[in-house]
Amino acid sequence: MIKITPEELKTITKYIHDICGIHLDASKKYLLETRLSAIAEENGCGNYQELYLKAKRDARKTIEKQIIDAISTNETLFFRDTGPFELLQHKILPELIDARTPRSALMKTPIRIWSAASSTGQEIYSISIVLKELLGDTSKYSIKLLGTDISESAVTQASTGKYNKFEIERGLARDKLTKYFTMTGGFWKIKDEIRAMVNFRKLNLMLPFSGLGKFDIVFCRNVAIYFTLEDRKKLFNKIADTLEPDGYLIIGSTESLTGICPRFVPKRHLRSIFYQLK
Amino acid sequence: MTMSILVADDDPVIRRLFEKRLQDAGYTVKVAVDGIEAAGYLDRSHFDVIITDLVMPGDIGGIELLQIAKERDVLTEVIVITAHSSIDTAVAAMKKGASDYLEKPVNFDELFFRLDKIAQLRSLVRNADDLRNAMDVTESSAAQTIQDLEIAAAGFQLKLDRIDDILRKSSLSDYERIDKALQVINE
Numbered sequence: 378m379i380k381i382t383p384e385e386l387k388t389i390t391k392y393i394h395d396i397c398g399i400h401l402d403a404s405k406k407y408l409l410e411t412r413l414s415a416i417a418e419e420n421g422c423g424n425y426q427e428l429y430l431k432a433k434r435d436a437r438k439t440i441e442k443q444i445i446d447a448i449s450t451n452e453t454l455f456f457r458d459t460g461p462f463e464l465l466q467h468k469i470l471p472e473l474i475d476a477r478t479p480r481s482a483l484m485k486t487p488i489r490i491w492s493a494a495s496s497t498g499q500e501i502y503s504i505s506i507v508l509k510e511l512l513g514d515t516s517k518y519s520i521k522l523l524g525t526d527i528s529e530s531a532v533t534q535a536s537t538g539k540y541n542k543f544e545i546e547r548g549l550a551r552d553k554l555t556k557y558f559t560m561t562g563g564f565w566k567i568k569d570e571i572r573a574m575v576n577f578r579k580l581n582l583m584l585p586f587s588g589l590g591k592f593d594i595v596f597c598r599n600v601a602i603y604f605t606l607e608d609r610k611k612l613f614n615k616i617a618d619t620l621e622p623d624g625y626l627i628i629g630s631t632e633s634l635t636g637i638c639p640r641f642v643p644k645r646h647l648r649s650i651f652y653q654l655k
Numbered sequence: 656m657t658m659s660i661l662v663a664d665d666d667p668v669i670r671r672l673f674e675k676r677l678q679d680a681g682y683t684v685k686v687a688v689d690g691i692e693a694a695g696y697l698d699r700s701h702f703d704v705i706i707t708d709l710v711m712p713g714d715i716g717g718i719e720l721l722q723i724a725k726e727r728d729v730l731t732e733v734i735v736i737t738a739h740s741s742i743d744t745a746v747a748a749m750k751k752g753a754s755d756y757l758e759k760p761v762n763f764d765e766l767f768f769r770l771d772k773i774a775q776l777r778s779l780v781r782n783a784d785d786l787r788n789a790m791d792v793t794e795s796s797a798a799q800t801i802q803d804l805e806i807a808a809a810g811f812q813l814k815l816d817r818i819d820d821i822l823r824k825s826s827l828s829d830y831e832r833i834d835k836a837l838q839v840i841n842e
């Protein structure tokens with residue numbers, strides 16, 4: 378394993394912050410070495426300064442992508458924390474549908490939901506399963522579900538909707554598994570009816586959100602924890618801008634917006650919290 | 656943690672040999688005369704490892720037993736025993752999730768080596784599981800605390816906003832403002 382010098386540690390952590398917002402301090406030295414050593418070697422670099430220069434010069438950004446994939450935590454699971462999905466099914470969606478159902482029966486009820494750091498897709502697919510369970514026939518609704526992540530490989534896996542037995546068994550009840558997935562070649566694949574409800578694209582939450590449009594519900598869970606306080610403030614401010622005035626925001630179960638975005642007020646329902654604009 | 660092993664083989668001599676050698680090595684062993692009996696045992700108890708002959712009389716051969724075991728618990732490791740001439744079937748078994756195969760006659764040193772590896776793997780998996788569980792407990796208790804604080808902080812913010820409003824009300828006398836502000840604080 379290639380050792381990192383104090384100088385390189387500064388350069389690399391700043392570089393990582395610049396490309397994806399992930400904030401690493403000096404205590405993460407060992408993590409950097411274990412995660413980046415192989416990338417350096419693979420790209421013919423003898424040290425991290427070389428890797429940094431090569432990554433910056435690389436017009437196709439292959440090394441940058443490798444570094445993001447190596448540094449970011451894609452850890453996620455179906456129905457993570459359960460609370461938010463119960464909240465969605467029993468409170469948020471019924472409320473939203475009440476508010477959005479058009480007078481004319483000819484028009485469809487719009488529902489737009491965004492999973493802002495969708496990783497390998499489990500979160501947004503859990504949301505689509507909730508929608509399907511709640512609504513049954515979805516033809517009266519105009520549903521737009523969007524999953525975005527900075528990691529290209531995560532977005533690719535999310536798009537294929539294929540999961541191995543370890544990914545699938547965590548969090549997903551047996552009845553939902555057989556109802557919404559099919560087994561192919563040792564993998565569980567999400568059924569087309571669910572897959573078709575969701576779009577995925579690559580998006581860096583540190584950059585301006587262009588062309589995203591507005592959402593009724595935003596899930597932004599377990600990603601801001603990797604950012605600095607300043608970056609979190611900017612992020613949730615931008616999210617507030619993408620949310621409909623009566624929209625809903627859900628953050629990770631151990632996250633807080635106190636001191637981060639005064640535009641949101643927390644509301645409690647049973648054992649879960651959601652946020653709405655003031 | 657001693658591993659429990661189920662051996663399925665229709666040859667009584669081999670069965671006894673397995674039972675003795677494995678027991679001597681400190682494993683908990685159960686033997687079955689064929690796949691059907693073995694499947695019966697699987698209904699009643701849990702085993703860490705299954706060692707099974709591939710070819711056995713009756714409807715449940717080694718491959719079928721493997722499938723039954725994996726359906727019960729994917730973490731059960733299955734080692735299949737095969738004659739040299741049927742390596743292909745052994746490979747097919749590996750594709751279906753067997754962790755290893757051994758050729759007849761069984762070399763016990765080799766078997767113990769594989770079992771050690773399985774034990775190591777299981778303890779790693781166990782550790783990871785324990786860690787995950789510990790993390791889940793910490794996380795859900797932290798989540799509860801954070802929720803309470805979040806709601807409390809929002810409540811205080813609301814009060815502050817109201818007090819701010821009151822103190823700025825020029826229509827009230829100083830005394831009235833202080834009085835009203837104190838009322839809000841003491842609510």
Ligand SMILES: C[S@@+](CC[C@H](N)C(=O)[O-])C[C@H]1O[C@@H](n2cnc3c(N)ncnc32)[C@H](O)[C@@H]1O
Binds near residue numbers: 497
């Ligand atoms: C721990 S996962 C969270 C997944 C899911 N939201 C959940 O709670 O289970 C964090 C994800 O954030 C992504 N990520 C990190 N920095 C990002 C950024 N600047 N923009 C968008 N996504 C980012 C990572 O690629 C990773 O997939």
